[in-house]
Amino acid sequence: MRLRTRPLFALGAAGALAVSLAACSAPSGGSDDALVLADAYELGGYNPIAGYGAAGEAKIYDGLLRLTGGDGMPGFAPALATELPTPNADASVWTAPLRSGVRFSDGSDFDAADVVATYRAILDPASASEARSSFSMIEQVEAVDPATVRFTLRHPYAAFPTKLLIGIVPAESVATPGPATDSPLNTAPIGTGPYRLDTLDPTRAVFVANEDYWGGAPAVKRLTLLYVPDDNTRAQRMAAGELDGTTLPPLLAATFADRPAMSVRANTSADWRGVSMPAADPVAGDPAVRLALNHAVDRQAMIDNVLGGYGRPAYTPIPEVYGESHNPAVTFAFDRAEAERILDSAGWRLGADGVRAKDGVRARFTVMYNSTDTLRRDLAMAFASDAKRVGVEVDLEALSWDRIEPRIEKAGILLGGGSEPYDPDTQAYRTLHSPAADPAASSPYDNASRHTDAEIDTLLDQARRTTDPAARASAYRAVQAEYAQDPSHVFLVHLDHTYVVPESGWSMSGPILEPHTHGVTWGPWWSLQTWTRR
Numbered sequence: 001m002r003l004r005t006r007p008l009f010a011l012g013a014a015g016a017l018a019v020s021l022a023a024c025s026a027p028s029g030g031s032d033d034a035l036v037l038a039d040a041y042e043l044g045g046y047n048p049i050a051g052y053g054a055a056g057e058a059k060i061y062d063g064l065l066r067l068t069g070g071d072g073m074p075g076f077a078p079a080l081a082t083e084l085p086t087p088n089a090d091a092s093v094w095t096a097p098l099r100s101g102v103r104f105s106d107g108s109d110f111d112a113a114d115v116v117a118t119y120r121a122i123l124d125p126a127s128a129s130e131a132r133s134s135f136s137m138i139e140q141v142e143a144v145d146p147a148t149v150r151f152t153l154r155h156p157y158a159a160f161p162t163k164l165l166i167g168i169v170p171a172e173s174v175a176t177p178g179p180a181t182d183s184p185l186n187t188a189p190i191g192t193g194p195y196r197l198d199t200l201d202p203t204r205a206v207f208v209a210n211e212d213y214w215g216g217a218p219a220v221k222r223l224t225l226l227y228v229p230d231d232n233t234r235a236q237r238m239a240a241g242e243l244d245g246t247t248l249p250p251l252l253a254a255t256f257a258d259r260p261a262m263s264v265r266a267n268t269s270a271d272w273r274g275v276s277m278p279a280a281d282p283v284a285g286d287p288a289v290r291l292a293l294n295h296a297v298d299r300q301a302m303i304d305n306v307l308g309g310y311g312r313p314a315y316t317p318i319p320e321v322y323g324e325s326h327n328p329a330v331t332f333a334f335d336r337a338e339a340e341r342i343l344d345s346a347g348w349r350l351g352a353d354g355v356r357a358k359d360g361v362r363a364r365f366t367v368m369y370n371s372t373d374t375l376r377r378d379l380a381m382a383f384a385s386d387a388k389r390v391g392v393e394v395d396l397e398a399l400s401w402d403r404i405e406p407r408i409e410k411a412g413i414l415l416g417g418g419s420e421p422y423d424p425d426t427q428a429y430r431t432l433h434s435p436a437a438d439p440a441a442s443s444p445y446d447n448a449s450r451h452t453d454a455e456i457d458t459l460l461d462q463a464r465r466t467t468d469p470a471a472r473a474s475a476y477r478a479v480q481a482e483y484a485q486d487p488s489h490v491f492l493v494h495l496d497h498t499y500v501v502p503e504s505g506w507s508m509s510g511p512i513l514e515p516h517t518h519g520v521t522w523g524p525w526w527s528l529q530t531w532t533r534r
Contacts, residue, residue, distance in 0.1 A: 050180035051131030061167020061191035112143035117171035194529035270421030274491035276448035288346030451488030
């Protein structure tokens with residue numbers, strides 16, 4: 001759950017300078033077949049075995065399935081599979097026919113052996129893959145024949161199509177077991193996708209169209225990605241006409257809204273921010289404190305002042321976009337008086353210094369946030385301010401992820417989530433289900449609060465094991481109702497991701513529901529290979 005996000009730019013003198021620069025035409029002029037985009041993500045790490053492109057966003061790889069766009073929840077369409085996979089009666093075995101005549105970028109032929117090798121490598125403990133827990137329902141993957149693959153699961157799993165978006169690599173590239181982070185695929189990827197990596201250095205990656213792509217050669221022939229981690233610098237370069245697009249934090253992106261020939265795009269996501277409340281802490285682990293703080297936080301003020309209006313309140317991980325699986329009755333009204341009443345009733349008495357205490361324990365705990373992410377910083381500060389108003393003192397610590405991880409069970413974290421949001425199961429299960437009995441089978445950030453609720457566990461397990469859509473939706477609504485009685489987190493906001501693009505001569509596809517991981521692989525560019533000239 002450490003999932004990285006864009007830092008938020010605090011608009012000040014430097015920011016005013018950045019957006020006051022005169023705009024000029026973008027490098028492509030809207031008529032070339034090349035794009036230059038700037039992102040805040042480091043370049044490289046292009047290895048699906050390590051989890052790259054798990055939500056289907058990779059341009060250099062294909063999964064068995066791909067996402068389709070549009071409003072609301074996206075659908076699935078065949079990619080390296082020729083049709084959607086067929087489940088058996090209880091969704092514990094899934095079979096997929098594969099596309100023939102497909103070649104990898106190294107010239108080798110694609111077949112079922114490559115699918116088998118890819119998934120086995122993800123699941124191999126030797127790979128030490130961060131994605132392994134996400135695929136833990138797979139017991140066996142086998143090639144029925146060169147054009148057919150079969151997945152046998154440990155239990156029925158209705159959301160299995162979400163696990164078929166990750167890119168497939170050649171079997172030869174993963175023939176030798178070893179850590180995924182050490183694989184040559186990280187810097188020399190081999191895929192079947194519409195683009196291939198041409199050159200890579202720490203600040204620039206150049207991708208070129210795969211002219212032999214089975215889906216047809218893309219019209220955009222060259223894509224250059226620049227690593228520009230500073231938001232203000234990306235804004236300056238965008239305003240100066242050096243870029244064909246970038247991702248910017250909401251307040252900074254909004255300053256481009258009235259600029260000639262510029263467009264601000266805000267895409268809905270299932271990406272959330274919230275605070276874990278560790279069960280082992282005597283304050284954060286108290287059910288009354290957790291419930292009170294859910295009423296004490298002013299989510300709308302955070303949206304208005306921190307997100308610039310680009311977001312929605314979050315009460316659980318499941319927002320309205322999930323349709324019948326969303327429970328609109330589950331909210332926590334912003335009500336400081338109610339928060340104080342809950343704390344008073346639980347014995348947390350207000351002291352002369354404005355901080356409560358109970359049985360000699362001061363109402364004080366720590367919330368950590370990643371030191372490079374100013375959006376999380378600003379949300380953490382707003383959370384701490386709201387908590388202090390009802391007598392709970394929150395100490396904030398800005399740390400690197402390697403210093404946060406050892407303290408997950410002892411301190412709260414300003415978390416982000418929604419990395420695979422294309423089913424309620426992948427959106428909520430790892431956040432709300434009781435911690436795994438085997439820590440090696442899950443990410444340490446799964447259920448970072450370490451809270452257990454047997455009823456929620458039962459409902460989540462029922463929902464993932466049935467294929468009846470109505471039964472699944474009912475179970476997820478019940479999960480949210482049960483959660484509201486004893487919340488394990490303080491969910492704050494669902495983000496809208498914001499991007500800036502100049503006018504161009506390209507016809508782009510519409511938006512898609514975006515996961516936590518955003519940037520220039522998403523936004524207007526999520527289906528770059530389908531763009532056509534106007």
